[in-house]
Every structure is written in C-alpha cells, then in structure tokens.
Amino acid sequence: MERFENSTGKVQQVITSSSNETVKHVRSLLGKKHRDKSRQFIAEGEKIVSEALSSSWQTELLVFSESYSGSLLNRGRELGIRCLVVKDSLFQSLSDTQTPQGVLAVIQQRDFHLQNIIAQESGFVVILDGVKDPGNLGTIIRTVDAAGAGGVILIHDCVDACNPKAVRATMGSIFRVPLYREGSADELFDNLVRAGWHIAASDLKGTDAFEWQGGFDKTALVIGSESHGVSETARSRAHSLISIPMAGGTESLNASVAAGILIYEIFRKGREMDG
Amino acid sequence: MERFENSTGKVQQVITSSSNETVKHVRSLLGKKHRDKSRQFIAEGEKIVSEALSSSWQTELLVFSESYSGSLLNRGRELGIRCLVVKDSLFQSLSDTQTPQGVLAVIQQRDFHLQNIIAQESGFVVILDGVKDPGNLGTIIRTVDAAGAGGVILIHDCVDACNPKAVRATMGSIFRVPLYREGSADELFDNLVRAGWHIAASDLKGTDAFEWQGGFDKTALVIGSESHGVSETARSRAHSLISIPMAGGTESLNASVAAGILIYEIFRKGREMDG
Numbered sequence: 001m002e003r004f005e006n007s008t009g010k011v012q013q014v015i016t017s018s019s020n021e022t023v024k025h026v027r028s029l030l031g032k033k034h035r036d037k038s039r040q041f042i043a044e045g046e047k048i049v050s051e052a053l054s055s056s057w058q059t060e061l062l063v064f065s066e067s068y069s070g071s072l073l074n075r076g077r078e079l080g081i082r083c084l085v086v087k088d089s090l091f092q093s094l095s096d097t098q099t100p101q102g103v104l105a106v107i108q109q110r111d112f113h114l115q116n117i118i119a120q121e122s123g124f125v126v127i128l129d130g131v132k133d134p135g136n137l138g139t140i141i142r143t144v145d146a147a148g149a150g151g152v153i154l155i156h157d158c159v160d161a162c163n164p165k166a167v168r169a170t171m172g173s174i175f176r177v178p179l180y181r182e183g184s185a186d187e188l189f190d191n192l193v194r195a196g197w198h199i200a201a202s203d204l205k206g207t208d209a210f211e212w213q214g215g216f217d218k219t220a221l222v223i224g225s226e227s228h229g230v231s232e233t234a235r236s237r238a239h240s241l242i243s244i245p246m247a248g249g250t251e252s253l254n255a256s257v258a259a260g261i262l263i264y265e266i267f268r269k270g271r272e273m274d275g
Numbered sequence: 276m277e278r279f280e281n282s283t284g285k286v287q288q289v290i291t292s293s294s295n296e297t298v299k300h301v302r303s304l305l306g307k308k309h310r311d312k313s314r315q316f317i318a319e320g321e322k323i324v325s326e327a328l329s330s331s332w333q334t335e336l337l338v339f340s341e342s343y344s345g346s347l348l349n350r351g352r353e354l355g356i357r358c359l360v361v362k363d364s365l366f367q368s369l370s371d372t373q374t375p376q377g378v379l380a381v382i383q384q385r386d387f388h389l390q391n392i393i394a395q396e397s398g399f400v401v402i403l404d405g406v407k408d409p410g411n412l413g414t415i416i417r418t419v420d421a422a423g424a425g426g427v428i429l430i431h432d433c434v435d436a437c438n439p440k441a442v443r444a445t446m447g448s449i450f451r452v453p454l455y456r457e458g459s460a461d462e463l464f465d466n467l468v469r470a471g472w473h474i475a476a477s478d479l480k481g482t483d484a485f486e487w488q489g490g491f492d493k494t495a496l497v498i499g500s501e502s503h504g505v506s507e508t509a510r511s512r513a514h515s516l517i518s519i520p521m522a523g524g525t526e527s528l529n530a531s532v533a534a535g536i537l538i539y540e541i542f543r544k545g546r547e548m549d550g
Contacts, residue, residue, distance in 0.1 A: 139529045148522025169529075176524040210543045244539065247423025249451040254414045254444075257535035260528065264519065264536045268485045 014066050015086045018093060022084060026063060026094050026106060032160045035109075041162035043174075044095060044104040046070055051172030053079060058108040065091035068102035096164040109162060112178040114153065114188070118195045120218075123150040124266055127188070127222040129201075129230045130156040131255065137161060138169025139256035140223065140263075145173035147267045152177055153220075155185040156231050189237040192220050199238045201230045202262055204252070206241030214240050215266040216273040223262070226255035289341050290361040293368060297359060301338060301369050301381060307435045310384075316437035318449075319370060319379040321345055326447030327380050328354060336381040340366035343377035371439045384437060387453040389428070389463070393470045395493075398425040399541055402463070402497045404476075404505045405431040406530065412436060413444025414531035415498065415538075420448035422542045427452055428495075430460040431506050464512040467495050474513045476505045477537055479527070481516030489515050490541040491548040498537070501530035 015023060028034035029042050040060060043052050049072055052059050062076040062083045076083045091100060117125055126144050131137050137159055144152055152161075159166060161179050170177075182188040192199060198214055201222040215221075222238065224230035235241065244253060244261050253261070290298060303309035304317050315335060318327050324347055327334050337351040337358045351358045366375060392400055401419050406412050412434050419427055427436075434441060436454050445452075457463040467474060473489055476497040490496075497513065499505035510516065519528060519536055528536070 139532060142525060143528060143532055145523040145525045146519070146521050146528050171525065171527075171529075173523075173525050210546070244421070245542075246421050247542070248420040248448075250417060250420045250446065250448050252446075253418060253421050253535065254446075254531065256529065256532055257414060257418055260532035260535050261539045265539075267520075267522070271485070 013085065015084060015090065018090055022061070023086060023090060023094070026061070026104075029106065030094070030096065030164060032163070035160065035162050039109045040106050041109060041167060042094075042104050042164050043107055043167050044097065044100065044164060045168060046072065046101050046103060048168060048170075048172050049103050049105045051175055052105050052107055055175035057110065057175050059105045060108055061106040063091065063094060063104050063106070065100065065102035070101075070103065072103050097168070112151070112180055114180045114182060114191075117151050117153075117178065117180065118191050118197070120150060122217050124217070124270065125150050125153060125220050126259070126263065127153045127155060127220055127234070128158050129185075129222050129224045129234050130228060131158045131223065131225050133226065133255065134159045134163040134166035135169045136226065136255045136259075138166040138174070140259045141166075141170045141177050141179070142173040143256070143260045143263050145170075145177045147263050149263065149267075150178070151180060153180045153182055153188065155182050155188060156233075185231065185233045186237075189233070193237070198240070199234075200240040200242050201234045201238035202243065202258065203230060203235060203241040204243055206243035208245050209242040209262055209265050210245065212240060212242050215242075215269050217270060219266055221262060221266060223255070223259045226252070288360065290359060290365065293365055297336070298361060298365060298369070301336070301379075304381065305369070305371065305439060307438070310435065310437050314384045315381050316384060316442060317369075317379050317439050318382055318442050319372065319375065319439060320443060321347065321376050321378055323443060323445075323447050324378050324380045326450055327382055328356075330450035332385065332450050333383040334380045335383055338366065338369060338379050338381070340375065340377035345376075345378065347378050372443070387426070387455055389455045389457060389466075392426050392428075392453065392455065393466050393472070395425060397492050399492070399545065400424060400426050400428060400495050401534070401538060402428045402430060402495055402509070403433050404460075404497050404499045404509050405503060406433045406498065406500050408501065408530065409434045409438045409441035410444045411501065411530045411534075413441040413449070415534045416441075416445045416452050416454070417448040418531070418535045418538050420445075420452045422538050424538065424542075425453070426455060428455045428457055428463065430457050430463060431508075460506065460508045461512075464508070468512070473515070474509075475515040475517050475541075476509045476513035477518065477533065478505060478510060478516040479518055481518040483520050484517040484537055484540050485520065487515060487517050490517075490544050492545060494541055496537060496541060498530070498534045501527070
C-alpha cells in the first residue's frame with residue numbers, strides 16, 4: 001500500500017498488491033461461480049455506476065483506478081460506501097474492457113418473484129431462450145426497459161445476466177428491469193398459459209410480425225439465440241410464431257436488433273389498441 | 276516455410292514467417308491507411324468468406340490457419356483463387372478476433388456512384404452520420420440488407436466500413452448493400468432534396484416515429500452516433516425529425532437497435548402504402 005496526495009490535497013491510500021483480499025474478491029466476481037456464491041456482481045463504467053448509485057440496489061463497494069478523475073469517488077464517499085483506490089494496472093486486471101474508465105461497483109444481486117409478473121392483469125414480458133451472447137442479452141434488457149415492458153425471464157441456459165459484459169450492455173437498465181431465471185421452461189409456460197398469457201415466439205418461419213393480429217396485451221415474447229433460434233419447447237408451446245419479413249439477401253438479423261423490432265412492434269400494437 | 280501433408284494427403288506449404296511479404300501485406304490491411312491505398316480489405320470467418328466467394332466481389336487471396344478444417348480451402352482452390360496456409364500463431368496476428376475460425380479473404384473494394392441512388396424513382400436509403408462504432412455500423416448495414424433498402428451513405432467521419440470488425444458485423448451484407456462515402460454532407464442533402472427525396476433524421480426530441488405520417492417512399496433516414504446523435508447539419512436539413520418513444524426509465528437505445536426499429540418502421544409504412 002502506498003500513500004498519495006490526490007488532486008484535492010487529501011491523502012489517499014492506493015492499493016498496489018494483487019493479493020489484497022478485497023481485490024481478490026472483486027476479481028473472483030468476473031467468474032459466474034463466485035457471483036452465484038456471493039450473490040454479488042460487478043457493474044463497470046461511469047454511467048452505469050452512476051445509475052447504480054441512484055437506484056435502490058445495494059452497492060457494497062466502489063473501486064477506482066489511481067488515475068480516475070471523475071466525480072463518483074466523492075459521491076461514493078458522501079453516500080458512505082466503501083471506496084477503494086487501486087493502481088491502474090491492478091484496476092485493469094479487474095476490468096473486462098480494454099480501455100477501462102477507472103470505476104466499478106460491486107453490487108448485491110436481488111431476487112424477483114416470477115409469480116408477481118405472472119399474476120399481472122396486463123403487460124408484456126420477454127422470455128430469452130438460450131441467449132448465450134452477453135452483449136445481446138444486455139442490449140435486449142436495455143430495449144425492454146425503453147419499451148416499458150414488465151420484465152425479462154431467462155430460460156434454457158442463457159448467459160448469466162450478471163456477467164460484466166451483459167451488465168455493461170444494459171447501460172443501467174439492469175437496475176430497472178426485473179429479471180427472472182426459470183429452471184423449468186415447461187413449468188413456466190404452464191403457469192403463463194394458466195394465467196391467461198399469450199405466448200408468441202420469434203421464428204424465421206412464423207407469421208409476418210407486422211401482419212400478425214396478436215400481441216396487444218398480456219403477451220410473452222420468446223426470443224432465441226442468433227444461431228439456434230427458439231427451443232423446440234418454446235415453439236411447441238407458443239400460441240403464435242412470428243417473424244420479421246426479410247426483403248433483401250440476408251436470411252437473418254442481429255439477435256438484439258431482431259428483438260428490438262419485435263418488442264417495439266408489440267409496443268406499437270398495444271398503444272394502438274389503447275388509443 | 277515448412278511442408279506438411281494435410282488431411283487429404285496432399286503436400287501443402289505452411290508459411291511460418293511473419294516477414295513473408297504476403298503476410299505483411301495482409302497485416303497492413305488491418306489499418307485504414309493501407310486499405311485506402313491498396314483498395315483492398317479483409318473479410319474474416321467461415322460465413323462471410325463463403326458469402327464473398329458467392330458474390331460478384333473479387334477475392335484476391337484466401338488465408339487459412341494450419342489447423343483450419345472447413346471446406347473453403349478446397350472451394351478457393353477450385354475457383355482458382357490464391358490460397359495461403361499459415362501457422363496458427365501467424366493467423367492470429369492477422370485476425371481481429373480472439374478465437375479466429377482460421378479463414379480470411381482479401382477482397383477488392385468497389386466504387387458505387389451516388390448518382391445512381393439519387394436518381395431512383397422510388398426507394399429508401401440510410402445515411403449514417405458520424406457513426407464511429409464498427410460493430411454498430413456493420414450491424415446497421417445488415418439490417419438495411421434485410422429490409423431491402425437501396426443503400427447506405429456515410430457522412431461526417433463514420434468509421435471505415437471496410438474495418439474488419441464492421442465487415443464481420445455485416446455477416447456478408449457488405450457484398451449486397453451499395454455503400455457510398457460522401458465528403459460534403461451539405462452537397463448530399465442538396466442533391467437529395469433536388470431529386471425529391473424526403474429527409475428524416477432520428478432525433479431524441481423528434482415526432483414519435485409510429486405516429487409520424489411520412490416515410491413511405493423516397494425517404495433518406497439519417498442515423499447518428501449513440502453518444503452524439505445526428506449532426507446539426509442533418510438536423511437543419513431534415514424534413515422530419517423522428518424518435519422512438521421511450522416508455523421506461525432509460526433515455527436511449529443501442530444505436531443499431533434504434534436504427535433497426537426505425538428502418539423497419541419505414542419498411543412497414545411503405546408496405547402498407549403499397550398493399
């Protein structure tokens with residue numbers, strides 16, 4: 001540990017050793033096993049840490065690089081959150097970006113109860129079915145937030161939503177969109193159908209989404225992975241299979257773009273019905 | 276250079292030296308300066324190289340890693356294209372992915388004449404205004420292809436569309452979508468307006484895109500960067516400013532998702548008018 005005067009003249013301690021216990025704990029959160037065990041995750045970058053601090057989620061710890069010069073160090077201290085300053089190379093080892101902004105937060109995971117969403121009288125949820133790409137998963141959570149949908153349910157071995165890349169791609173929406181992880185897809189579909197939900201699954205051979213007459217309310221939209229599409233379970237349980245028309249030479253869209261188009265098409269239909 | 280027997284029993288030469296002239300040329304194409312000078316670019320990965328070989332674009336060279344076991348080596352040889360096999364670590368140095376698939380193509384760039392698109396009697400083009408992220412740029416080209424739009428025009432210092440990451444994100448659409456780079460945005464807008472095009476620019480404060488009454492035909496949609504939006508020039512020249520409604524807590528969408536929603540909304544409106 002070394003001592004420096006920071007720009008405001010205050011003496012601060014800078015951690016230089018990679019074997020520091022807290023540093024080791026933070027680094028362990030880059031892996032799913034330790035995230036699951038500790039029920040914590042890392043949110044990295046200026047915007048998302050700022051969103052975390054404004055949310056009702058519990059920030060356990062803030063870590064800054066020595067050369068960080070933004071305002072979050074003071075804000076964290078004012079909020080009484082434990083703040084760690086580490087040397088730049090050590091920060092790099094905790095970061096999953098190539099050019100880190102020098103700030104990350106360790107945040108407590110939260111549990112959401114699926115029953116809350118299933119019991120809703122109206123609404124719209126997105127079910128992600130085997131989405132493996134953390135960037136796509138996070139981007140879809142961001143779109144769900146923008147469209148004001150009620151939540152995201154993960155089935156069939158999606159990538160962990162608390163993966164640092166996924167969290168980053170949400171740009172803070174992870175603190176606003178309830179996330180559910182459901183072990184049994186069959187049970188989920190049983191419960192949704194019993195509660196009167198309409199299940200629509202995205203499928204390349206489905207009905208043209210713009211001509212589709214459903215999707216106004218109480219709709220669960222199932223989105224699959226870019227390479228494999230939705231699972232056989234989802235396909236067989238869906239009331240509607242819907243697709244985005246392809247006019248040109250390509251046979252597919254990027255998974256988060258396709259999800260965005262379908263989510264906003266359901267949003268648009270819902271609003272037309274209301275208005 | 277070493278000689279090996281490959282899986283089909285044929286003796287093949289494997290390049291092992293990073294100072295091989297062809298290897299040095301390919302590596303130079305990772306940089307924009309050399310791409311501009313040689314008018315060539317790299318397309319990497321199984322799917323996209325396969326699309327390149329099926330397209331009318333000229334493939335100058337194929338490079339394979341020693342451990343590559345797909346079918347493109349034989350296909351390249353059958354087509355009479357020069358094929359190079361290099362040792363895996365050397366291939367890695369030519370690749371911009373962390374886990375390369377072991378195949379890349381060097382392709383001749385093509386020129387498209389803006390006048391062709393401006394003179395069209397009907398259609399839809401996308402103008403990218405200062406989009407710096409190669410992944411977003413490539414993904415938008417892919418969406419433009421899917422929606423059957425007529426082309427993409429790059430203004431105001433967009434990232435090079437021949438950047439390897441951008442090319443990869445197009446998933447092959449780069450070989451189908453005409454791309455134009457226009458030095459003077461003012462001149463472009465003058466020409467479009469004179470030819471009767473409607474210019475719609477994406478803007479957070481614009482009219483709700485789903486309520487907007489334009490965008491059926493001969494529309495040029497301007498999309499800005501995720502961080503800065505469209506330029507002042509585009510804003511001042513646009514006939515319409517349009518936005519995607521935000522129902523939730525986030526104030527923005529991922530740039531390629533936003534572009535996808537707007538492109539397909541114009542597609543949908545156009546189809547409704549036709550049908």
